[in-house]
Amino acid sequence: MRIRVKHAKLGELVFLSQLDMVNTILQALRRAKIPFALSEGFNPKPKISYGLPLPVGAGSLAEYFDLVLETRISLGEIRERLSKQLPYLLEIRDIWEIPSSEPALQASVSAADYYIWLKTETPYSDGLMEEFLNQESWDFVDRRGRKKDLKELVIKLDYLGVKQGLVGFKITAAAGSKKNFRPADFCEILGKSAKGSIEPPGRILRCELYYGGEKEQLTPFSGG
């Protein structure tokens, strides 16, 4: 039986690395006595795979993993048993059975939704923000030293304004192995263009992952 689970990653647990999170989930599955399948070979490993790794420090309402189970258990029971063994900051939000033919999450992720907040010391001038948002391109140099335009990766951007000393955005952007928008890059570029009045790092909350895109419709993994 193959299942897909959607869960949150909130509060202090945003500091779990991807590996820490996988281990934490596996421990919870063992405590819940949910028999997951192991790979063959010398060093048997559980067949668990995540969608898109989340940077350390970022929260999420939409972490997805796929898992193969040894036996059939009803989804309701899995959810109930696992929930009892999982820290509430990693709360299960949804669970589905998926066919074994379903492509791996990692291969099909195409976009993600992010909330991004940054601290702003001085009252922010709307003019400056408008200028930034209307720039032709957001050029930057990526980690491998290549010149890139971040704006190309943005599908939709809502500026949420300034509240309680924080400036907020909701951004839908390309995600996955081919093209990937890194919220940290966005914060960096914004910080530079705001000339010190906005300070990275930004706090990030991922709220959905999508597949599809380009020609077909962008569809959230949790259904249309």
Place this chain on the structure above:
Amino acid sequence: MDWQKWQDLMEVEKPIRYVGREWNQIKKEPGEVKLSWALAFPDIYEVGMSHLGMKILYNLINSRPGYAAERVFAPWIDREEQLRKRGRLLHTLESNRPLHSFDIVGFSLQFELSYTNVLTMLDLGGIPLRTGERKGFPIVVAGGPNTFNPEPLADFIDCFFIGESEEMIEPFSEGVFKAREKGGTREQLLQELGNLPGIYVPSLYSLEKKGVFSCPVPGANAPEVIEKQMVRNFNESFFPESFVVPYTPAVHDRVTLEIARGCTRGCRFCQAGIIYRPVRERSLEKLRCQGEELLEATGYNEVSLLSLSTTDHSQIAQLVEHFSSAHSDLGVSLSLPSLRIDAFSVNLAGEVQKVKKTGLTFAPEAGTQRLRNVINKGVSEEDLLGAVEAAFRSGWTTIKLYFMMGLPTETDEDVMGIVDLARKVWEIGKKLAPRRPRITVSVATFVPKPHTPFQWEPLLTLDEIERRQKILRKGLRGKQFNLNWHAGESSQLEAILARADRQAGNHIFGAWKRGARFDGWSEEFKPEFWQELISENDWVHRELPNGEVFPWDHIFTGVEKSFLKGEKEKSQEAAVTLDCRRGACHGCGCCDNLKAVVEVFGGNNRADQS
């Protein structure tokens, strides 16, 4: 989590160390807590969270209604800088309260080179460093093996727990609680606590120079001797029903079962062998239940059978069989941390690691039979080569060998003996191993420890350490050998702190002021911070006279000093003393003095045979 806390954590390496909120964490409502303990481990989270003693005390204290125990670990260097820069205090993981707001702060002292971290934690916790300056602050206590020479930290620790802390937690907590109800001064309280069994309060003792060391002399109402406390009826004694499960990999992530306490093989350099006497085992039945319960509570997939010498447990074969078969369908594996050197142990290990054969470790400690007899390591070359043969035959390719250098009476011939033995192991591997074998040879410098037959012995000088390391390096060239050792200076510091008197306190403070942190971490250790201490304590390189009075002579392990002397003399004749767990009693004094008995199962009880 507020923005500031998030931002602080974003700036440090591995922020998850400072977050807490783990599965099985115990957090009590402030209203129900009458007495609060902060359990402090002077090393990083990942190290401290692997330590069994911490787990036992944490659950033991929290199992008592009205008591709370919380955890705190040494902040890594980046975190300390941050706390200082922002003017924040070191706090526990459970309630996030600073250390100074607890009733009792208890340090676990496992290793001399963690002493400066104790000062860091006190200072960052908002607690004055010196015991005399703590009016209105928590009682600072320490337990663990290092308290068997408490003097180097006597300026900073109000009370030391001598022996197995489980036994003292209850009377001590009650003492502190009642005193608080009653009112009264801190001095009165310390006076009372200092008269509880096993509790050493250094401020009740003055110092007197005797020979090399300044030794404590009891004041009016202080006990002359502090006798170690130990768990009796170990089989029925407290063991946690759950472990806190760290989010980030600790040094060990597994269910650790303590299958026995104590080891009486009697290696003459070994402090644990003396301070945890006599041997006490847990039964197969008990361990099965504990294992079951803990696997369920933690979700771990590994069980480790812990004791000073795992394969000496009288029911080890049944234990291994049980734990390697009962849960294998769930992918639960078993590990045996300390193997005796013989084919029996190797076969057991083979049972355990049916598929994945990583490295196998043996500790012959010395390279020649003569020297192994001197240190009373009851291992013959035959045993070792037999064990190695069995290991290569059953598929292992990596063998780790642990040795010590600079043991009493060691000559160059003994050092070459290490080389020869490693080469023999390699030759066997070449013939029998399925792949090209790799031999790791770890050579530590022998450090004389208090309460051992070798407590009078010298440490090699740095030049001599280097010269002997060169012999090893020359002898073990070649890719098949992986040779590693400790820096001489770090052994030198460890050796001084292990046997130092109270004067060392000022030097520890000085080194800490100059910036000494995490001295046990080779990349952080800076000998230049310790030059004064090192130059004032050159006795460490001399043999001390038989009549030397030690600063730990008032700390009583139950074992008579005369027995230790006798063992020292036997060592000079390379004469061997056998294990008393099954053989004859050697009259070390422990069982009589402490009214203790050897607790062994499986029909091998010494009493059964006599």
